[in-house]
C-alpha cells in the first residue's frame with residue numbers, strides 16, 4: 001500500500017493540493033507493502049489550517065494561504081524545517097518585476113480556499129489568490145536531518161549542511177562557498193554551490209533527499225513526469241536539489257539562458273498556462289541506513305511509473321487537459337548532410353573515389369537517428385530555445401528517424417528538430433495543428449543541413465556542447481568530491497581560472513592536421529587573468545594549409561557556439577590587425593562556465609569567406625572574444641568547420 005501527495009498549480013492564480021489514496025490510482029510498491037492505510041483519505045479543517053491524511057502521510061496546509069507547514073510520514077515528526085516560519089516551509093516562489101522596477105517576490109499566498117473533492121479515494125483542495133506583492137522568502141525547505149542527496153545514478157552523495165556553508169568562505173560569487181570548517185570533516189576543502197547539481201530538463205525527472213535520522217530512513221522526492229510545462233526545450237538546464245536541504249521544482253528560470261528567456265508581458269496581454277502536476281513521493285526502507293541509494297532506486301522506479309501515467313487523469317481542474325483531449329504527431333526525419341572530407345593531401349586517384357562517393361552521398365537523405373524532434377509555439381527555426389509562454393512536446397527519433405509525439409495539448413505548433421552530429425536547426429515547412437484525438441502524420445520532414453561545400457577541416461563534434469574539448473583539472477586549492485562513480489569533469493568550480501595555467505604566456509594556437517581538439521582546444525574561450533582583478537580579452541588562432549585556392553569562389557566557415565556570456569566573437573583572416581571579417585555582435589547571458597555547465601544557449605553562424613582572402617600555403621583564422629566584461633565573459637565552441645567552394 002502506497003500513497004501519494006500531488007501538488008498542482010492549476011492556474012497562475014490558483015493552487016490545488018491533492019492527496020489520493022493511491023491504491024486506486026497507482027497500485028503498490030514493494031517498499032510500502034507492510035504499511036497499510038486504514039480508511040482512505042480524511043480531511044480535517046481547523047481554525048487556521050487544513051490537514052489531509054490517509055493513515056500513512058499527513059499534510060498540513062495553512063488555510064486560506066495554502067503553504068505546506070507539516071508533512072508526516074508513517075507517524076514521523078514533521079519532515080519540514082520547523083525553525084522556518086510556517087509560510088516559509090513548502091511554498092511557491094515567483095520573482096517578477098515591472099519594467100524598470102526592482103525585483104519582487106510573490107509566494108502566491110491564497111486568499112480563498114475551497115474543497116474541490118472529498119471522498120475516501122481522493123481529496124482535492126484549492127487555494128486561489130489574486131496577484132499581490134509578497135515578501136522575499138526562500139524556496140521549499142526540508143528538515144536538516146536529510147544528508148544524502150540524489151539527482152542521478154551517479155550524482156548522489158552525502159551533502160554538507162546549511163551551517164557548513166555559513167561557516168565557509170564565499171568564493172567568486174555568493175552561491176559558491178569553500179567548506180573550510182564543515183561538520184563532516186571528509187568534506188573539508190570542497191566547494192558547495194547549488195549549480196553543481198544542475199541538469200538538462202530532459203534528464204531532470206526525479207531528485208531529492210534521504211534522511212539518516214531514524215532507523216528507517218525516509219526519502220523525500222520531487223518527481224516531474226512531463227517537461228511540457230517547462231520552458232526552453234529539452235536541453236534547458238536548471239537546478240534540482242541543493243544544500244539547505246532544498247528540494248526545488250523549477251518551472252521557469254533564467255539559469256543557463258539569461259534574461260533572453262524571461263517571460264515578458266505587455267499591458268492587456270492574456271496568458272494562461274498549467275504548471276504541473278508534479279509528484280512528491282515519500283518512501284522508506286531500513287536498508288537505506290547503510291545504502292541510501294536503495295531509496296533513490298525505488299524513487300526512480302516510481303518516476304518511471306509516473307512518466308508512463310502522464311497525463312494524469314485525476315486532476316479535477318478543467319484547465320488540465322486530459323489524455324483523451326490530446327492529440328499526436330508522427331513522421332520520419334531525414335537528414336541531407338553530405339559530410340565528405342576533401343583531403344588536400346590525397347592522391348588524384350583517391351580524389352576521384354571521393355568525388356564519386358561525394359556525388360553519391362549528396363543525392364541521398366539519410367534517416368536522422370537519435371535526433372530531437374519537438375513541437376513548440378510557432379516561430380523561426382531554433383526559436384524553441386527561448387520559447388516560454390506555451391507548452392513544448394519533445395521526443396527522440398529511433399534509429400530510422402521515426403518519431404511519435406503523444407499527448408500533445410491541442411493548438412498550432414511549429415515542428416522543430418536538431419540532430420546530434422549535424423549543425424543547425426530544422427523547422428518543418430508547415431505548422432502543425434493538433435486537435436483532440438488527432439493523429440497528424442507529418443510528411444516530407446527533411447532537414448537540409450547547412451552546407452555549401454565539402455569539409456576542408458573541422459574542430460569538435462556538432463552536439464551543442466563543448467564536452468569533447470579539453471577540460472582542465474580543478475585548482476588544487478579545491479578538494480574534488482569523490483563520488484562512487486565518476487562525474488563529468490566540467491562540473492567543477494573555477495575551471496575558467498585554469499586557462500592561464502594551461503596557456504601562461506601565449507593564447508591557444510590550434511594547427512589543423514597536428515593538434516587534437518580533445519587535448520589542444522580549451523573547452524571555453526575565456527578572459528585571461530592579468531593580475532589584480534584585471535582581465536584581458538584573448539585571441540585564439542587556427543592554422544591551416546591550403547594546397548590550392550579558388551580566388552573566384554566562396555568558402556564557408558560554419559561556426560556553432562555552445563554558450564555565450566557577455567561576449568562578442570570576432571573573426572579575422574590572415575591579418576590580426578585588420579577590421580573583423582565577421583563579428584557576432586554582443587551576445588549571450590547564459591553564464592554557463594560559472595555555473596559549471598558545458599553548454600548554455602546555442603548560436604550558429606555561416607560565415608562567407610571569399611577565396612581572394614585565402615592564400616596557398618599557411619592561413620590563419622583569428623578568433624577574438626573581444627568583450628572584457630565582468631571576468632566571466634566567454635564563449636564555448638560547439639563545432640567549427642571550413643568548407644571549400646560550393
Ligand SMILES: *[C@@H]1O[C@H](CO)[C@@H](O)[C@H](O)[C@H]1NC(C)=O
Nearest residue numbers: 051058060070071072078082
Ligand atoms: C504535524 O502533524 C502531525 C499529524 O497531524 C502532528 O501530530 C504534529 O504535531 C504536527 N507537527 C507540527 C510541528 O505541527
Ligand SMILES: *[C@@H]1O[C@H](CO)[C@@H](O)[C@H](O)[C@H]1NC(C)=O
Nearest residue numbers: 095097100101102103104254
Ligand atoms: C533581478 O534579479 C535578477 C536575477 O537575480 C538580477 O539579474 C537583476 O539584476 C535584478 N533586477 C533588479 C532590477 O533588481
Ligand SMILES: *[C@@H]1O[C@H](CO)[C@@H](O)[C@H](O)[C@H]1NC(C)=O
Nearest residue numbers: 552553554555608609610646
Ligand atoms: C560569393 O558571395 C557573394 C556574397 O557574399 C556573392 O555576391 C558572389 O556572387 C558569390 N560568388 C560565387 C562565385 O558564388
Ligand SMILES: *[C@@H]1O[C@H](CO)[C@@H](O)[C@H](O)[C@H]1NC(C)=O
Nearest residue numbers: 452554555606607608609646
Ligand atoms: C554568403 O554568400 C551567399 C552566396 O554564396 C549569399 O547568398 C549569402 O547571403 C552570403 N551571406 C552573408 C552573411 O554574406
